[in-house]
Amino acid sequence: MNEPIVRLTTSSTVYDRIRDDILAGSLAPGLKLRIEFVCERYGTGASPVREALNRLSSEGLVERRDQRGFYVSQVSLAQLAELVKTRCWLEGIAVRESILHRTVAWEEGVVLAFHRLSRTPRSLDPASYSFNPDWEERHREFHHALIANCGSSWLLGFCRDMRDQADRYRRLAAARVYPARQGPDEHREIMDAAIDGEVERTVELLQRHYQKTLTIIETDFAVAVD
The missing domain is CATH 1.20.120.530 (GntR ligand-binding domain-like)
Incomplete structure (x- = not known):
C-alpha cells in the first residue's frame, strides 16, 4: 500500500539532486543523461529517474529527444x-x-x-x-x-x-x-x-x-x- 508513496518520495529526492547539479553546473549543458548513468550517480532505480527527468524536461532544464533519450539543456x-x-x-x-x-x-x-x-x-x-x-x-x-x-x-x-x-x-x-x-x-x-x-x-x-x-x-x- 505504501509503495506509490515511497516511489514518489524517491522520485522527488532524485529530482531535487539532479536539479541542483544542473543549476550548479555539475551536470554540464548538453550532457547525455543515460538512465544507467543517472541511476548509478544517485543510487536509485530506473523508474524514479525517469519520473524525475520527465519533470525536469517540463521545466526546461532537461531536453528529451525522440529516440535519443535525455540531455541537460543547452545554454545560449x-x-x-x-x-x-x-x-x-x-x-x-x-x-x-x-x-x-x-x-x-x-x-x-x-x-x-x-x-x-x-x-x-x-x-x-x-x-x-x-x-x-x-x-x-x-x-x-x-x-x-x-x-x-x-x-x-x-x-x-x-x-x-x-x-x-x-x-x-x-x-x-x-x-x-x-x-x-x-x-x-x-x-x-x-x-x-x-x-x-x-x-x-x-x-x-x-x-x-x-x-x-x-x-x-x-x-x-x-x-x-x-
Missing part, C-alpha cells in the same frame, strides 16, 4: 537575454505591487533577508571562487523577499522558475568572474529604495542589477569562446 546568450528581459518585466510588476501594498512584516522580511545575505561570504575561499551553498540560499531568499508581498502566487511561481534558470547561467560564469562582483552594495541599494517606498527607483535598480549580470555573463561567454 540569446536565451539568456530573453530570460533577463522577461524577468525584468515580471519582477518589476511583482516588486512594484509589494511596495505599494507594503506591510511592516514585509519590510522586516526584506531587511532580515539582506542582513543574512550580507553576512554570508560569496565564496568559501576568499582567494578564489569556491561554491558556497549558504550564499546561494541567502541570495535566493533576498530576491524572493523583495517580491513576496505582490499578492499573486502565480506571479511568484513564474519568478521562481526564471530565477532558477538565471542562477544556472550565473553559476556557470561565477568561477571566472569572481571576485569582480561579490559585495552587497547593489543589494543594499535595492533594499533601501524598497523600504523607503521608492517604487520606480526600486524597479530601476532591480532591472539594472539583472542587466549587469547579463553583461558580465555575455563577456565571460565571449572570452570562453575565444
Whole structure:
C-alpha cells in the first residue's frame, strides 16, 4: 500500500539532486543523461529517474529527444537575454505591487533577508571562487523577499522558475568572474529604495542589477569562446 508513496518520495529526492547539479553546473549543458548513468550517480532505480527527468524536461532544464533519450539543456546568450528581459518585466510588476501594498512584516522580511545575505561570504575561499551553498540560499531568499508581498502566487511561481534558470547561467560564469562582483552594495541599494517606498527607483535598480549580470555573463561567454 505504501509503495506509490515511497516511489514518489524517491522520485522527488532524485529530482531535487539532479536539479541542483544542473543549476550548479555539475551536470554540464548538453550532457547525455543515460538512465544507467543517472541511476548509478544517485543510487536509485530506473523508474524514479525517469519520473524525475520527465519533470525536469517540463521545466526546461532537461531536453528529451525522440529516440535519443535525455540531455541537460543547452545554454545560449540569446536565451539568456530573453530570460533577463522577461524577468525584468515580471519582477518589476511583482516588486512594484509589494511596495505599494507594503506591510511592516514585509519590510522586516526584506531587511532580515539582506542582513543574512550580507553576512554570508560569496565564496568559501576568499582567494578564489569556491561554491558556497549558504550564499546561494541567502541570495535566493533576498530576491524572493523583495517580491513576496505582490499578492499573486502565480506571479511568484513564474519568478521562481526564471530565477532558477538565471542562477544556472550565473553559476556557470561565477568561477571566472569572481571576485569582480561579490559585495552587497547593489543589494543594499535595492533594499533601501524598497523600504523607503521608492517604487520606480526600486524597479530601476532591480532591472539594472539583472542587466549587469547579463553583461558580465555575455563577456565571460565571449572570452570562453575565444
